[in-house]
Amino acid sequence: MPPHPETWMKVTPLGLYCEPGGFHVDPTRAVDRAVISHGHADHARPGHAAVLATPETLAIMRARFGEDRAGDTQQPLRYGESVTINGVRLTLHPAGHVLGSAQVALEWQGSRIVVSGDYKRRRDPTCAGFVPVECDVFVTEATFALPVFRHPPDSHEIRRLLDSVALFPERAHVVGAYALGKTQRIIALLREAGWDRPIHLHGAVEKLCTLYESLGVPLGALLPVPKGLKRGHPPILAGEIVIAPPSAEATPWARRLADPVTCAASGWMTVRQRAKLRAVELPLIISDHADWDELLQTIDDVRAPEVWVTHGRDDALVHALSLKGIRGRALHLVGREDEEDEGAPEALGEETTP
Amino acid sequence: MSVQAFADLLERLVFTPGRNAKIALIRRWFADQPDPDRGVGLAALTGELAFTAAKPSIIRDLVASRVDPTLLALSHDYVGDLAETVALIWPECHGVNTPPPSLSEVVEGLELASRAEVPALMEGWLDTLDAGGRLALIKLVTGGLRVGASARLAKTALAEWSRQEIGEIEEVWHAVVPPYLPLFRWLEGKGPRPDAAGAPVFRPLMLAHPLEAEADIVAIEHAPAEWRAEWKWDGIRVQLTGAPGGRRLWSRTGEDISGAFPEIADAMDFHGVLDGELLVIRDGAVAPFSDLQQRLNRKVIGPKLMRDYPVAVRLYDLLLDGEEDLRSLPFTTRRARLEAWFARHAPARMDVSELIPFEKLEHLSALRDSAREASIEGLMIKRADSAYVPGRVKGLWWKWKRAPLSVDAVLMYAQRGHGKRSSYYSDYTFGLWRTNEDGTRELVPVGKAYSGFTDQELIFLDRWVRNHTTARFGPVREVEKSFVLEVIFDAAQLSSRHRSGVAMRFPRIARLRQDKPAEEADRLETLMAMVENRPG
Structure with a gap:
């Protein structure tokens, strides 16, 4: 029987860590080996030793952090292509969030977990559309996980x-x-x-x-x-x-x-x-995030018996999952801000003065 | 047109701070919408629609039948407002192919429906609308649009759209009812002017300019006999309309406030239109404005409030005597008619504003500055031959406020303004020193001002605030307690609602006192000594 993903995918203070693979996914601080889902600041941080991401995400990181801070070694991986790291097979699939955004699918000894990063389901002319991947555990955000959030067209x-x-x-x-x-x-x-x-x-x-x-x-x-x-x-x-x-x-x-x-x-x-x-x-x-209907649709599409919720309104989503007979687990990952939330005016600083 | 179009209008109005932008949005409504919906929309904005059968509990029950209770509770908790929660959470029925209702269908439907039929009616409509439309529908039927557009603003938009005088619109307003088809026909030149004979009608008030410019003062000094003076009382300006069709007490902007002052309405046993000041008067003495405030913005007026805060009207002018329009006559003639009228009717709870005889303007200025009662703001100076002209016409009526009081206060907090000022910290909270029992000194906030400074001073203050911020609370910044502002105000009154125990009337910034160290700013006692309603 394949090992349950919770035995090899660990929640650490830095975020999700794949033990057999020896890498973090979207770690909150600089690490030796990072897999990055997309270029937003709460997922992509500067200073990692080795970075694996889509070519577009790597380009975004270089533009934001500078060539020298975007990872000492950068390994591009296109959507749908796979690499094996210490026996863990890793594939990136489009997440539909921003240009280059990817879901990270990991398989080890016959069990599969998909870390979806941030995602949306509707069409976006600037990036590839979300592709559902069936899995044993689906890791989802819950930024807009209340039934009041249904984004209009x-x-x-x-x-x-x-x-x-x-x-x-x-x-x-x-x-x-x-x-x-x-x-x-x-x-x-x-x-x-x-x-x-x-x-x-x-x-x-x-x-x-x-x-x-x-x-x-x-x-x-x-x-x-x-x-x-x-x-x-x-x-x-x-x-x-x-x-x-x-x-x-x-x-x-x-x-x-x-x-x-x-x-x-x-x-x-x-x-x-x-x-x-x-x-x-x-x-x-x-919004570049899934609304309530998109979250529930995605959970139906990936057919996972268990869903982990990284951040956001996990209480409502976990409750809705229980109504569907799906096991929900709130991870309470720290350091996940919402880039759509109030950008502090002060963050722009006075450099914007004419 | 459907409820959806009205929802778009409400949505824009609720977020638009600027008056002109609001008017532009409402004008477009009149221009684009067909009858009868545009009139129903106008009635909704002017608060003339009321449904009794559609209670909020119906909405609550409907949503409870469709949504998981835990998710509903979490959502309500997050959103706050129930109507908004329901509008957002309402599960859309795919495959509904009934078109959304028009505004007039909603109004007619609710008027004809029995109480038992209302829930099914609402449910059917909610299924045809999107979230914005659902919110508009719920707000419309349960009352309380709260979009920051007054009846007066809606009428102003109507006037601008139709290029008709707003006074004319006010005159005919009481002859028409929703959906106002004859009104729109008249405004579009397709029908006669609706006739409001017999109905109590609001007539726009004549307003005064502040007397400040030297040339204007000199003009009065040169011909004092051409001018008349009265006290300027610190109450609220009202119009009293008695007509065969009813009696009304109007605010300065034409809001009907009769319900809040039933004793005045009771005393209006006459046919005519008068201009006056609503005041709290006890034993012949006018109480400060803070007393009158106890009577404002209340839905229900109990006997205790009426007893503790007895109101009366001090009459300034007679506009119509019966149906005879006196407004084109000179002030002195109207004044004589007012006195005769008052002698004839002697209405309860009213008196006539006293004329102050004077030979020279300097007598008046001495009188003005010696009158320190909190209820007197200053003087009104009116041209003896002035007709009663709606609006603020220069050169006919002047208000001459007494010299303001002043304190030197320390800037404590600043908040960003609205509209054109949204990038500026333009609202300033300031404080005065208080010595505690243990001998330490602390600043106590005493007021907030957002006017009085020049554009240059605003730019300076904004930069100073940004460079001296010590803490941030949302849109508010706390600043270093080192900047002294000279604040002027019309009166100081005891107040239990303020931490300092004292409230200022109309505070504004007179000068920036960069020269003055904060330690030398005034103490709270200084302000307390200026209080004029200290209990006996």
Whole structure:
């Protein structure tokens, strides 16, 4: 009888550790050997000795951390290809979260665990779609694991943004979006909706847009938001769409823009109180995480008798699993922030001052 | 058009801070929506829709029949608001192919349904809507849209959309009922002006400008005989409308506040329209504004409140006597008519605002500064020949507030503003020194100000706050206790709701005192000495 995955996949203070393979998955600190699911800061950290990830995730890590901090040795592995590490067979499958995001499937002595990282199920023009992999244990996030989170179609939210641009042509629309993934997805969705004007970028989201384009994701005409305007310069970019990191609207950077409409693109915008707290004027429910229906659908698709929940609303998900007769286990992994959550305005620092 | 379109409007209104942006959103509603839905939407915004059969408990029971109780409890706990939880969690029935209801279908359906039929009706509608539409439906039928759009704002949008004067819209408003088909026909030039004869109608008030500019003061000094003076009382400005069709007490913005002041409505046994100040008056003496506040924003007024905070109206002006419109007559003529009217009717709980005789403006300024009662804000100076013109017309009426009080306080916390100020720390909480029993000194917050400074000063303060932050609480920053602000205010009153025990009336920043060390800022006792409603 194959060994239960809990006998060889351990929860440590650094995160999940594959004992026979001798590697961590998405460790929270620098380790000897790391497998990285995707490039977001709470999964990919700098300074590991050896890193295995998709070629795209490795490129993102090099862009974010610099060539010297993205892993001393970098081993690219394409979707669907496998390597065997100390007898553990490792395969990466698309997770549909951001460009390069992967589920890590591990097989040892006939038992299989899939560590899905962060994922979503709906179509995203900027990355490969999620592929369900049947397994004995499925490891899932639970960021939006409450039945109140059911994200509307992206096209509906993009239409609301474009309607608002038409209604307020004298104002600039500033969409707060995380620099990796969300920014490029919104640009691509705007292009699909027919918005072909240049889209204006805050400095903090430029680099990854350039990287996406070099990796074959076309984003159309992009322009930096002008810097170094003289005091008293008339407000700029009325009628245009600007993409900036969350909460950039709260920094002096925003003062150059014409009476900005603050838009935030996040799954949290479902809840009014969340949007109110951030003083968002146009909340857009666009998320790179699975909503409640997608989580339950995925758990049906992978047919695992046991599901481990890394972080998020594990209480609701574990309860829903029990209703399906599936064993649920909350791992309470630490250091998993939600990149869609309130980006501290202060994190941008005063460097964004004109 | 469906409930869905109305949901989109509510969704935008609830998050939009700017008044002009709200008006633009409502205007678009009038322009885009067909009758009768646009009128139903208008009625919802102006608070004229009320359903008695659709109780929140119906919604609670409906959702309980469809959702696992544990998941519902976790969700409600997370979201907070029940209506919002239900709207979000409602399981969508795939394969429902009934179109969503129109606003007017909802209104008619609920009016015709018996109490027992309401749950099935609601359930059917909820199945056809998306989350936004469900929230709009639930809020609509259970009352309480709370989207930050007043009736007055909706009427302003109606005026802007139709290029009609808002005064005209107020005049006809009481002749029309939801869904306002004759109103829209008239506004679109397709029908006659609705006739409000006999209905109690709000007439927009005439407002005053502050008397500050030297040239304006000189103009009065040169021709004092052309001006009249009255005390400016610190209450709330009201309009009293008595008509064959009913009696109303209106706030300055045309909200009907009759229900909160039943004793005034009882005393309005006349046919006419008057302008006055609502005050708490005990034994002939006007109480401070904080007393009147006890009577505001209450749904139910009990006998104890009416006894402890007795209200009266001090009359300023007579706009209509019966159906005769006096508004185009000069102030002195209206004033004589007011006095005659008052002598004839002698209504209870009312008196006539006293005219203050003067020969020179300097007499007035001496009078103004010697009047230190908390209930007097200053003086009103009105042109003797001024007609009663709605709005704030320059040069006819002046308000001349007495010199403000001031303290030097220490900046303690700053909060980001809204709208155009959302990138600025523009709301400042400041404190004064208090010496504790053990001899230590501490700063006690005494007030919050978000005006009075120039744009340059705002930029300076914002930068200072960012560079001297010691702690952060959401949108609030605590700062080093080292910056002194000169704060001016109209009055200080005892308050049990404030930690310092004292509340300031209309505090604003007069000067930034970088020259002054924080240790030399004023003490709480200084402010306490300015309190004017100290119990006898």
